[in-house]
Amino acid sequence: MKFSIKSLLLGTALLSTIITGCKKDDPTPDDNTTDLLLIASGYTDAGSMKVKLYAVDSLYSAYTQLFIEVRDSASNEVVENAQVTIMPMMDMGNMEHSAPYENPTSTAAIDGMFPCNVVFQMPGEMGWTLDVTVDNLTSGSGTVTLPLSVKNPAVTRTRVITPANDPNARLVISYLQPSDPKVGVNDFEITLHSKESMTSWPAIENYTVQIEPEMPSMGHGSPNNVNPTHITNGHYEGQVNFTMTGLWRINLTIMDGSTVVDNTAYFEVTLQ
Ligand SMILES: [Cu+2]
Secondary structure, three states, rough: OOOOHHHHHHHHHHHHHHHHHOOOOOOOOOOOHOOEEEEEEEEOOOOOOEEEEEEOOEEEOOOOEEEEEEEEEOOEOOOOOEEEEEEEEEEEEOOOOOEEEOOOOOOOOOOOOOEEEEEEOOOEEEEEEEEEEEEOOOOOEEEEEEEEEEEEOOOOEEEEOOOOOOOOEEEEEEEEEOOOOOOEEEEEEEEEEEEEEEEOOOOOOOOEEEEEEEEOOOOOOOOOOOOOEEOOOOOOEEEEEOOOOEEEEEEEEEEOOOOEEEEOEEEEEOOO
């Protein structure tokens, strides 16, 4: 999986674009998409717009960065200002469900694209779709449904847990950082979402998370870890310390106040 390094590079590229100013006057076709993979494209049902969906890599069952480009289908001009909203859905035949997602945070495109995120909590070569609705002042509003193929990653990066305190609930835990782990202290980030209904998977903002890294083959942990705390929108950030190369397991304890919600989930990280 080439996810880690590319996403780091991409994050740096996006950041430097934000810092050094915008290229808003330069809607050169495909200029900003060279590092990205075209996942799907289609025309909106109204408003005469073409929507292209890009990602850093093929789609995997994980917290996934997506980039939406919108063009006027007549002029082919990039639409720089629009309200873009998404809705992921999975049709499993006998039932349909959505997924945790984060809409673009701004109506202004960044480098000609609207970044957003989806937690694909299960793989599916077929069945996944993404509805993209674009509301733009000049062309109006329209929606396109894009079919997606979501693979199982080599290493588990999202887990759907049945909480210990509520057998009817579901907790979605996703691993975000470190994407490029190094020996030493790394920034650590996960997201937490709950299943409210088949179509509502909101962020959980009031839990506490404890981490305990261990090397299963050697039976030791590490000092100087910082338990993740909630930052915003279900994102919890802390620090994890890997004292040597090899396979590490980051054990999680997730609490709602003093109630243990889950202490079975973990993520594995291999340091070269
Ligand atoms: Cu499903």
